[in-house]
Amino acid sequence: xxxxxxxxxxxxxxxxxxxxxxxxxxxxxxxxxxxxxxxxxxxxxxxxxxxxxxxxxxxxxxxxxxxxxxxxxxxxxxxxxxxxxxxxxxxxxxxxxxxxxxxxxxxxxxxxxxxxxxxxxxxxxxxxxxxxxxxxxxxxxxxxxx
Numbered sequence: 348x349x350x351x352x353x354x355x356x357x358x359x360x361x362x363x364x365x366x367x368x369x370x371x372x373x374x375x376x377x378x379x380x381x382x383x384x385x386x387x388x389x390x391x392x393x394x395x396x397x398x399x400x401x402x403x404x405x406x407x408x409x410x411x412x413x414x415x416x417x418x419x420x421x422x423x424x425x426x427x428x429x430x431x432x433x434x435x436x437x438x439x440x441x442x443x444x445x446x447x448x449x450x451x452x453x454x455x456x457x458x459x460x461x462x463x464x465x466x467x468x469x470x471x472x473x474x475x476x477x478x479x480x481x482x483x484x485x486x487x488x489x490x491x492x493x
Contacts, residue, residue, distance in 0.1 A: 423466040434467070
């Protein structure tokens with residue numbers, strides 16, 4: 348099923364850049380523009396879903412238990428020992444799995460905490476990964492975790 352949409356963009360240059368991107372990729376816009384808009388929306392939703400907190404107990408979101416913080420500090424130290432500038436999400440998950448376990452909830456939790464505590468910062472997506480994965484910048488603030 349196709350859907351016709353009409354929106355007002357606050358920044359016309361974004362649309363111009365998007366059309367230029369699609370035209371360069373396909374050497375046309377007719378017939379492919381809708382597909383690319385759909386892909387862009389999917390990408391946006393995946394990124395936002397990863398940023399969204401999935402905990403049901405909001406009181407624990409900003410106050411992790413001390414065991415969690417010790418584990419987080421251990422993970423952060425290992426990341427900074429092995430990587431200086433950038434680290435792919437697959438490697439972050441490998442380190443988390445070694446230290447805390449490989450359950451998808453555990454991976455999400457510690458990845459989110461590493462970002463919240465400024466140890467890692469999302470830099471750019473890794474092309475062709477499903478589900479979407481990122482390259483992270485290593486900020487090197489493990490000593491801030493208490």
